[in-house]
Amino acid sequence: MPRRAVGGEAVGMTNQRIRTSPLSDIRVKDCMHHGVMTCREDDSIRHVAAVMSNYRVHAVLVTNGNGGRPVAIVSDLDVATAAATGAECTALEAAATEPLTVSSDASAERAAQLMSEHGVSHLVVLDSAAGYPVGILSTLDIAALLADD
Amino acid sequence: MSQTATQPVHGSYLMPSLRHATVADAMHPGIVACPPDAGLTDVARLMASHHVHCVAVMAISHDDEAEHFVWGLISDLALLRAGIHLGPDSSARALALEPIISVEPTMALRHAGELMLRHGVSHLVVVDPETQRPTGVLSTLDIAGVLAWGEA
Numbered sequence: 023m024p025r026r027a028v029g030g031e032a033v034g035m036t037n038q039r040i041r042t043s044p045l046s047d048i049r050v051k052d053c054m055h056h057g058v059m060t061c062r063e064d065d066s067i068r069h070v071a072a073v074m075s076n077y078r079v080h081a082v083l084v085t086n087g088n089g090g091r092p093v094a095i096v097s098d099l100d101v102a103t104a105a106a107t108g109a110e111c112t113a114l115e116a117a118a119t120e121p122l123t124v125s126s127d128a129s130a131e132r133a134a135q136l137m138s139e140h141g142v143s144h145l146v147v148l149d150s151a152a153g154y155p156v157g158i159l160s161t162l163d164i165a166a167l168l169a170d171d
Numbered sequence: 172m173s174q175t176a177t178q179p180v181h182g183s184y185l186m187p188s189l190r191h192a193t194v195a196d197a198m199h200p201g202i203v204a205c206p207p208d209a210g211l212t213d214v215a216r217l218m219a220s221h222h223v224h225c226v227a228v229m230a231i232s233h234d235d236e237a238e239h240f241v242w243g244l245i246s247d248l249a250l251l252r253a254g255i256h257l258g259p260d261s262s263a264r265a266l267a268l269e270p271i272i273s274v275e276p277t278m279a280l281r282h283a284g285e286l287m288l289r290h291g292v293s294h295l296v297v298v299d300p301e302t303q304r305p306t307g308v309l310s311t312l313d314i315a316g317v318l319a320w321g322e323a
Contacts, residue, residue, distance in 0.1 A: 069319075
């Protein structure tokens with residue numbers, strides 16, 4: 023259900039979980055948070071910070087004006103960098119973090135291994151067929167699966 | 172078994188600018204905690220239900236002389252690693268082995284942000300300067316909130 027949000031767009035924001043275990047039997051698409059918050063390339067870093075703070079999300083997708091194609095991702099650590107340096111910059115300029123991605127068809131166990139190996143709490147989930155971002159998987163989504171054991 | 176400790180540090184109602192803000196202005200007071208003998212499933216349930224990325228493990232240590240308050244911290248990544256490689260002991264006591272990166276409420280918020288970047292972490296534990304007990308958590312989203320202050 024697309025809706026315009028203050029400072030960003032929530033695309034298809036629903037949260038579906040299949041409450042089974044163990045991790046190897048569960049696909050990422052069954053435990054991720056569907057939808058990704060977005061902003062434009064020329065939005066200020068303060069605007070992106072407002073989106074993160076208001077919606078409590080750790081990553082915002084930067085899209086261009088040409089059909090809204092995703093071009094980069096601003097992470098919470100990019101915002102922390104801007105805060106620490108006091109730099110005024112655009113969303114595109116701030117997007118320094120190379121996003122870690124996982125296919126929506128990958129197992130939750132594979133996603134957990136990726137997070138563990140790279141020391142990150144969030145992965146961008148790509149549609150297994152089209153390859154575009156369709157959601158975010160966080161360590162708390164994996165924790166919810168472990169809690170169901 | 173879950174408990175959220177309340178403590179006397181509160182952020183101001185009028186948010187200062189990032190330049191002048193301290194950790195106390197942005198942090199979330201209170202920390203979700205569990206006893207040392209809690210299991211992996213219990214810790215996972217605490218994180219998932221409270222939407223927190225770290226859980227404190229608190230206990231009273233007894234020796235011949237006196238009782239001492241001791242605590243450790245379980246991060247979301249430590250929980251994941253334990254979930255992937257289930258060892259013989261996956262109790263909270265065994266999981267809370269990572270070094271704790273802590274800050275005090277009076278630290279400048281910008282310095283706390285630099286600390287997060289240096290260690291590549293999104294959350295810091297805020298400790299009471301007198302007792303050194305955990306009193307809250309500061310996340311990157313809290314810093315984002317101060318940076319965005321005044322933004323619609």
